[in-house]
Amino acid sequence: MLPLGIWSNPFSFIRYSLTFNRTPVKIESDLWLILYSLTKTAQVKAGVSTIRLVLSGKSRGLSSRCTGMTVKSMQESDGELGMIRKIALIAGAVVLLSAVVVLCIALTKPDEFRVETSTVIKAPPEKIFAVIGDLHRSPEWSPWENLDPNIKRTYKGPATGKGSVYTWSGNAEVGEGWIEVLEFDPPTKMVMNLHLVTPMEGDNTVEYVLQPQPDGTKMTWSMHGRNNLVGKIMQVFMNCEDMCGDAFQRGLANLKALCEK
Numbered sequence: 001m002l003p004l005g006i007w008s009n010p011f012s013f014i015r016y017s018l019t020f021n022r023t024p025v026k027i028e029s030d031l032w033l034i035l036y037s038l039t040k041t042a043q044v045k046a047g048v049s050t051i052r053l054v055l056s057g058k059s060r061g062l063s064s065r066c067t068g069m070t071v072k073s074m075q076e077s078d079g080e081l082g083m084i085r086k087i088a089l090i091a092g093a094v095v096l097l098s099a100v101v102v103l104c105i106a107l108t109k110p111d112e113f114r115v116e117t118s119t120v121i122k123a124p125p126e127k128i129f130a131v132i133g134d135l136h137r138s139p140e141w142s143p144w145e146n147l148d149p150n151i152k153r154t155y156k157g158p159a160t161g162k163g164s165v166y167t168w169s170g171n172a173e174v175g176e177g178w179i180e181v182l183e184f185d186p187p188t189k190m191v192m193n194l195h196l197v198t199p200m201e202g203d204n205t206v207e208y209v210l211q212p213q214p215d216g217t218k219m220t221w222s223m224h225g226r227n228n229l230v231g232k233i234m235q236v237f238m239n240c241e242d243m244c245g246d247a248f249q250r251g252l253a254n255l256k257a258l259c260e261k
Contacts, residue, residue: 102236109232116222117248123259125210125217129187131259132208132219134159135166135179141254143247147173160184175199179206194223200230219255221248 121128131137136155139145148170156165157180167178176197183191192206204225211218223244227235 102233105236106229106232109227109235111227112224113227113231114222114224115244115248116220117245117252118218118220119249119252119256120213120216120218121252121256121259122216125187125212128210128217128219128255128259129190131255133161133184133186133190135164135181138166141251141258143250143254144174147171172199200234202226202228202231219252221252223248 131141136159139153145151151168151170151174154167156167157163160181161184162181164181164184165178168174169176177195179192179194181190181192183189188210190208194204194206196202196204202225204223207220207222209220209222211220
């Protein structure tokens, strides 16, 4: 088995350099042969028509010795080379067609999205708003806070009210971003701007609405925003609204347990 190394020409062919009996030898091969060598190992005689040897240095008697020489990662026959080319072309066509289909489906998705869920909490609106209106208390009920024990939190602006900002940075499940209170109307409504940095950058609007009920308070948690192309492509493979809605339900369950104590 001979040591090979690619040394030039990335276009129509690729050359190999090797040493045979202390004599430098260069082998030029079609690019498809090199691609083939990445997927399958073959033993090929160095005298076939698809290979050209360019010798430098002393080459006396070398050609007779090269006749039986085998080189790793080359092609056995022109017929097999043609088959590899066909497979590569078919694979490329399938990938391209799949990408076009996904893009076409993605373009049918709506330009706006909205996720909303609600629950009835057996507590007065004032008690519930005291919890949700203070961003410092988010770790007590947020469905994402327990996904990363090492999450980093910072707070800016007033403790509560308009202009209050909560910033976080965590692992892949938590991501990174910040949320800022835009409207603060206790004990019935709070509107915030949610800015995500990771896993996907974007801005959405989050709303908490509290409505008194005979048996407690109806708490509605919603989020809406623009559905960009990346978001539309993601929706081809997963139901992002259901995933987000499930998280909202877990958060409301935490809030319900906290406020009904």
